[in-house]
Amino acid sequence: MVSYLDAQSAPLKNTGQIRLHGPEGFEAMRKACQLTARCLDELASIVAPGVATNTIDRFVFEFGADQGALPATLNYRGYTKSSCTSINHVVCHGIPDDKLLREGDIVNIDVTYIVDGWHGDSSRMYPVGEIKRAAERLMEVTHESLMRGIAAVRPGARTGAIGAAIQTYAEAERCSVVRDFCGHGVGQLFHDAPNILHYGTPNEGVELREGMIFTIEPMINLGRPHVKVLADGWTAVTRDRSLTAQYEHTVGVTKDGCEVFTVSPAGLFAPGLKLG
Numbered sequence: 001m002v003s004y005l006d007a008q009s010a011p012l013k014n015t016g017q018i019r020l021h022g023p024e025g026f027e028a029m030r031k032a033c034q035l036t037a038r039c040l041d042e043l044a045s046i047v048a049p050g051v052a053t054n055t056i057d058r059f060v061f062e063f064g065a066d067q068g069a070l071p072a073t074l075n076y077r078g079y080t081k082s083s084c085t086s087i088n089h090v091v092c093h094g095i096p097d098d099k100l101l102r103e104g105d106i107v108n109i110d111v112t113y114i115v116d117g118w119h120g121d122s123s124r125m126y127p128v129g130e131i132k133r134a135a136e137r138l139m140e141v142t143h144e145s146l147m148r149g150i151a152a153v154r155p156g157a158r159t160g161a162i163g164a165a166i167q168t169y170a171e172a173e174r175c176s177v178v179r180d181f182c183g184h185g186v187g188q189l190f191h192d193a194p195n196i197l198h199y200g201t202p203n204e205g206v207e208l209r210e211g212m213i214f215t216i217e218p219m220i221n222l223g224r225p226h227v228k229v230l231a232d233g234w235t236a237v238t239r240d241r242s243l244t245a246q247y248e249h250t251v252g253v254t255k256d257g258c259e260v261f262t263v264s265p266a267g268l269f270a271p272g273l274k275l276g
Helices: 023-043 053-066 133-151 159-172
Strands: 004-006 018-020 084-087 090-092 106-115 118-127 183-185 192-196 213-216 219-221 227-229 236-238 244-246 249-253 258-260
Touching: 018 192, 023 053, 023 106, 023 118, 023 213, 023 249, 053 084, 053 106, 090 106, 090 219, 090 244, 106 133, 106 244, 118 133, 118 244, 118 249, 133 159, 133 213, 133 219, 133 244, 133 249, 159 192, 192 213
Parallel strands: 004 018
Antiparallel strands: 084 090, 084 106, 090 236, 106 118, 183 192, 183 213, 213 249, 219 244, 227 236, 249 258
């Protein structure tokens, strides 16, 4: 049985109950999420062939520090970096290191800043130099999958409607949806209820109510959906080594739809893609 509670009176731990946020929570999330979006905008001019993912990670840390924000991933469950950098067949949780980006790579950069106790969570894809059309198309399909999932958010709908919108579109484009990872509630906790699956049917899952805040972050593969986690305990890759992509927004349910908190201030969330 799912229960909902006022976020202001909720304990700061994941109890499985779903928090409903008021205007103060929405305003705090706008602040945190816009800092994350600004950082991701800045990275558009940094990502290039020959740049190490550690350089990207250092920028994420320093950009946040300059604004009084901490990266949520730093020392989270033993993770030692300020971001995740997932290249080509890495589905998610790629660990920044000294490896250099190469011409033709695609990379997802995932950043979450903590601002005044609130978590702003978003990720985007970046082309490294000139990329192949197959990679570009995968990014387009993944972005459109996210936007269709967001379009399904409204009070009274169920979380399954989000997953169904994503799955229906992605599979019609001959791509597959990763099922091992999902979106999640977010706010004063990094990961909270409910889980947001990126597949399913419209009448499944939790009923959406005004005040809920969560991420939608589909991972779409050119090949089969299966993934494995490497020995480092974090890096998830496609089992068939096929290309994968991910876009992530944080959204809040409003009385007649939703607000996207992580919109790019510079319009750089999906630059260069043939959208729509």
